[in-house]
Amino acid sequence: MRFLARTGLSLASALLASQLVYAAPKSFRGCSHKLKESIAGPPHGWTPVAAAPKDHVIDLKIALPQPNFGTLEKHLWEVSDPSHTRYGAHLSKEEVDELMSPHPESLSIVDEWLASHGFDESQLVRSPAKDWVTIRVPVVVAEEMLGTTYHIYEHSASGDSIVRTTSYSLPEVLHDHIDLVQPTTMFARFKPMKSSLHWSTLTPASPSTSTGTITGPAGNQVDASCNETVTVTCLKQLYNSVDYNTTATNGNQIGLTGYLGQYANYDDLEQFYELEVPDAYGSNFTFVSVNGGQNDQDPADAGVEANLDTQFGFGLTYPTPGTFWSTAGEPPFIPDSLEANDTNEPYSYWLSYILDQTDIPQAISTSYGDDEQTVPYSYASRVCNGFAALGARGISIMFSSGDGGVGDGDADPATQECYSNDGTNRTIFIPGFPASCPYVTAVGGTVNIPETAVFFSGGGFSDYFARPSYQDSAVEGYLEKLVPGTYEGLYNASGRGYPDVAAQAYNFLIVYQGQTGYVAGTSCASPTFTAFVSLLNDARINAGKSSLGFLNPFIYSGGYAGLNDITEGNNPGCGTEGFNATIGWDPGTYCVPDPAHRQN
Known part of the structure; x- marks a missing residue:
């Protein structure tokens, strides 16, 4: 079964896929896909090595829009600002859920799309606000749903392997009702921030x-x-x-x-x-x-x-x-x-x-x-x-x-420079x-x-x-102190x-x-x-x-x-000395707890 899975489709998955695809109701059958998201190519160090096994299982997570997030953000600023009269008046779980929830129309049409691929409510895992829905699918079904092809990618430095794609599509009618689908174009290796530059062992x-x-x-x-x-x-x-x-x-x-x-x-x-x-x-x-x-x-x-x-x-x-x-x-x-x-x-x-x-x-x-x-x-x-x-x-x-x-600790060995992965291969700093x-x-x-x-x-x-x-x-105070032209083009001065x-x-x-x-x-x-x-x-x-x-x-x-x-x-x-610590904010440390003060 291993060799069959590596080269094609297992019997069980083939039967499942045929049932899911051909059970599609007329409302979505034949709908043309439109590109939803793509990246120029896999990030530095990742290489495609083989087509993804068709029966490899993916936990596919679908994010629905949050039309009331702006209101939630306004609440966040007010309850977090010591000068505001609402400081400390934090929201309840129920209030947050309501502000994170998608529009009923989005829920309805996404559920209809999932049903068209054979998924009923019992197979859907929803977040508390229903703004995320998760389904478990074999690659063959994910490819059909997303109009894409998955591959196995390998990371040269670590040997890690993941199943990903560099683009995916959705029926055009869904574009306003789905923010994203993952795992698709995400190549993050998600590492702990410990000793990675200093000791490989304790x-x-x-x-x-x-x-x-x-x-x-x-x-x-x-x-x-x-x-x-x-x-x-x-x-x-x-x-x-x-x-x-x-x-x-x-x-x-x-x-x-x-x-x-x-x-x-x-x-x-x-x-x-x-x-x-x-x-x-x-x-x-x-x-x-x-x-x-x-x-x-x-x-x-x-x-x-x-x-x-x-x-x-x-x-x-x-x-x-x-x-x-x-x-x-x-x-x-x-x-x-x-x-x-x-x-x-x-x-x-x-x-x-x-x-x-x-x-x-x-x-x-x-x-x-x-x-x-x-x-x-x-x-x-x-x-x-x-x-x-x-x-x-x-x-x-x-x-x-x-x-x-x-x-990111993964600079070019020859030049020590860091590069963008947007297809331009620009020399840049790498934020985390x-x-x-x-x-x-x-x-x-x-x-x-x-x-x-x-x-x-x-x-x-x-x-x-x-x-x-x-x-x-x-931040503006720090940028004003920098010598004009320092690291020009390497960082986004208007970014967080x-x-x-x-x-x-x-x-x-x-x-x-x-x-x-x-x-x-x-x-x-x-x-x-x-x-x-x-x-x-x-x-x-x-x-x-x-x-x-x-x-x-x-x-x-x-x-x-x-x-x-x-x-x-x-x-x-x-390949640079980075940013210097200085009086006031700086992109390296800013402040640490001061023994002379306690905020109660």
Whole structure:
């Protein structure tokens, strides 16, 4: 059966396909397709190697338009602006669902189209607002529905394989009722932002030789050993929370996301707690499976990323209840293992799940992302809208800004330059997504005490999203300082600038497979900053106030006064020195928590 599947159609799939195609009612039979979306070609490093097996199963996700999103966005700005009378008056799940829902006509005609291919309601999986619908189809049916041909593409550097196409079409009558269909043109590899430039494996820990203390930015004392090894104690000292005790029962929560088979190991967490947070020893977090995400506790399958996130995110906030979501969907698949499903839209799976919950942790960290240009704009925009919906509900969403400086860590070996994948092969900087989404808080990285920008801190300007008004003044102030002509043509000066904040990101001491070792990356910074946001939420809730919610309007309108400005360092990439840190906002770090201030 393997050879039949590789070269043609299995008997079962052939029967299924014939039933689906020839069951089409007259209303769609014979309708001509019109191009809906295309890309110039696969991104750098991806090569087509074979036609996709016809019975390979795809979870096809269809996004319907959100005609009321503008109204939701207006609510988001108002409830997130400290100067507005509605600040903190976050929306309910039901209110958000209503504002995200498609027009009934779109639902009706898309359902009719799906029925024309043999799908009834029992085979459709809908998002809470019904703005996404998911069906499971063999490639042969997807090709018929989308007027396209799928291929297996292989990534030369990693060996990853995915099933994709470079264009697809829809009956013209559907174009106003469907925003996008994926997986089709999305080639994102979706990687964790940890150590990717620095160590391929965990670096063993060694005893610190430093003694004494260092005076922090507000006169606070930090152990000198923190310049060699970052621990929970170091971060509490540096960001002035040593004497703050959270409340475990006031409703405050913190959440961390896990993808790509990254499993947070309980035994490693207990060993970490015994080493760094003794009071937390014996405690644990809540595990939630999304889309079949696993909770493998075999020590050999522990994930460096998952361990880092849970150990520091939950260690800094103990005893605040913590949740770890494991979302299934690993981009690569093995062409010979046709039982595996090829799902590479993990953000939409997680968003669909989390937006359907009534009780959501108020601060959430994600340490994964990819090159913005490998994610089709249509998909990036819709996922970004989902983060806006969470912000409107009072949830702070943090993302690592990336580990490639102004690039992606995958520059041309000969020239070190980075190139566009729009067919022009232009020399450009490579922004990252979802850090570039204007509805999330992107977290860059720092190193040492006093803090400077760490060399790999991702930062720059989005090519997809326009600069939001909340950062106009800050970003324009930075651009005015640049020497005229600096990196001209390499970045979009009118795009959303990132990161928004920064935190320590180097030499974090974790426990992995029973051993202590160091990791680095903005994957360290995001859960760290999120933990301190959670501490602030704890204080606010105790004072009878709302959670902070979407942070950026607050940060840029005055919240920066409660942060410590990073003014030294740079973030090289793409054969350049990148952007320099400076007074005020810069595309590398901006600000870190300031021990002299607390916003309650």
